[in-house]
Amino acid sequence: MPDERVFAARLMRLGLADEHGAVIGRIEDVVIGPAFGSSAPRVLGFVAGVQRRRIFVSAGRAAAIGPAGITLRGGTVDLRHFQSRDGEILASALFGRSLGAEIVMDVALAPNDRGDWEVASVALGARRALYRRTRRVVDWKEARTLFDSGPVGAQLAALRDMNPTDIAATVHALPPGRRALIAQAVPDEQLADILEELPEDEQVRLLEDLDLARAADVVEEMEPDDAADLLAAMPPERRAQFLTALEPEDAAALSRLLRYDATTAGGLMTPEPIIVAPDVSVAEVLARLRDPDVPSAIAAQAFVCEPPTDTPTGRFLGMVGFQRLLREPPANPVAGCISDAGHVRPELGEREVAERLAAYNLIAVAVCDDAGRLVGAVTVDDVLDRVLPVGWRKRRR
Template sequence: MYVARLAGLPVYDPNGDQVGKVRDVIVMLRQNDQPPRVLGLVVEVFARRRIFLPMTRVTSVDAGHVITTGLVNMRRFEQRPTEVLVLGELLDKTVTIRETDAQAVVFDLAMEQVRNRDWLLTKVAVTEGAKRFRRRGQTHVLDWADVSGIAQTEEGQGAAHMLAAFESMKAADLAGVLHELSAKRRKEIAAALPDERLADVLEELPEDDQVEILADLDTERAADVLEEMSPDDAADLIADLPTELAERLLTRMEPEEAEDVRRLLTYAERTAGGLMTSEPVILPADATVADALSQVRNAELTPALAAMIYVCRPPLETPTGRFIGIGHIQRLLREPPSALVSGILDTDLDGLRPDDSLQTVSKYLATYNLVAAPVLDDEGRLLGAVTVDDVLDHLLPEDWRESPPNEPDPPHEPGSPSDERDSLSHERESLSHEPQEVDRDAP
């Protein structure tokens, strides 16, 4: 079973209920070129929590799903010094093919169950560098012992094949994968990601990881990535950077983009001004429903931003001319495309003020059952819009991206499932020890 094909596969219990998704495979490297032992899987369950699933608890693995025995230890996965993540750390490694001394890059690895029912990492799929200009390199599937250097730390390790394995993963999920990796691998993966994809991932990472990754990029690329981020997220990130670096990045950004960010930085963090984005969907009064629907179809808009349009007098860039009203997407869908949006606006909402507190913003959204709300200045001009996702980011604990909330432990009784959970914590220990060699051919 090739490991890259396991990424994202659903994990089911015996009753057919989904437990989570496979995010990586954990192995323990061994000496004397012995194939590494597969200890288990990293499985992502509710609230983006990653747990350890021992291979002894896996009853079936195929190209479509993984089936477990049912009971799993919900303790958060923490990688140990002797353990290696196959997708996160071994893909894109440069190795040497022993027979020819040729250099090659690992693009997949295969595991199989052997006679003693252990799972081992037995095959290495590699791409050998092309020997002639414009010739594609050859691919080989080799035994583990036929390559060398895979266990060595490599400076400047690539990330193309790892990212290919996670290509369909949502930005928030990829951010979770990056958070679990070493600082070295985060830096290498960030270097390989396109600017737009990296911007999406940065928006989902904890602040410490954001600052670390951005500080490792060269100034020009860091500025390009900030331009791809939404202005409110870029402002939050720049506010966490050292003053000198922040100012250097702002001067490298496009003037219009930098101006939006600088304006957002003038507001306190936990206020409507600090929470808002300066780029909602803004239309003039003479726009039609068809115009509005074409704007909210933009794939780059979040669902919360696409749920509402804001109609204003010119200019239409924030801060706009006088704010007229909002149009709810649900109402727009019920009207003919040729109708003017000015005739179907909600004009009864007063809007928020930029210095309104987080609590005021939360009450406003809850009172009017909204997922977004306009922020207006004293002259009635639209400054931006606050969306519910940004409010939740600040209502949740600061470390919510790193430590999803635990479920309360059930009362302990002898022989209860908690006893079995305790036994599960010892399985990982036993898997890490070498078994005694047994001659299965002996009578």
């Protein structure tokens, strides 16, 4: 496997290019988050000089990082002046720092298994050498004192293995400054999980502390129905900015959801249930349901539709639960074991949707349009969020 490390000092002054390859600025620094637990310090983003401004570019916006510089994904660039936050570490501030009898010469960055960039190693040199040069490169853990940030690092370590619901309660209780720093430091997918456990007004406030590009990356990691609820809670102008910053496919899906009233089946549904064609084998359907990235309520059943199998689909034929699939021969087509649990219309009220789920002991119910095409599915967890009394999350805390 090729070495994908990029040294921060070499990255600085290289070009920042848009998605078409046109250079729009220069990289001036690397912004690093604090270390916590055994997790390496995460690259939060980069300081770049664009149009005579020093701006922050979220690491999630980078499509490629290498010897030629950084190439961005599509979308707009936030031109607000960069301001360092408490707990953030600039790579340039580490250069020349003492570490025992040596000094820091450079910091190596590398992608992890999730595709996020983090500090992989630190280059060290002799403190009193006439010509400073790297003597050795050590794993970041041998230099972790460089990446400690006091109470912030301790707070992050404490949150690392907590359930998202408990993390959300803890973050909610923090003062605004600390809450913003936690949001900056945790990975996008973890922040998305936290947001999904908070009321929409608190989600909006937390995202206000992030630059638009990073906030858009986080929204893309959220479940579509939760992301749509969040966007619906924003002022129209801000919502429009987010839809422009999102990937076109995600923006189109969320725009469809935003057409529905939040208190209806259309407002509750996810547009991304497990959808299969009738000739797909039972074994293949079970393989899709086993995907660990699929939320449990969605993975409990598959929806069978005529092609196309992206919402809005072809004609909705029925659904099948994973327990029924386990009792079927793996090679059989799924069409032979579907059940007709009916469907609801997008405009049906949330109370009626809850009654349908309860009456038929369903974990999810199909949502179909006038032509009988599947446009989404409402899961029981989304209904519970709506029918429980207002403020139930705070009482739980």
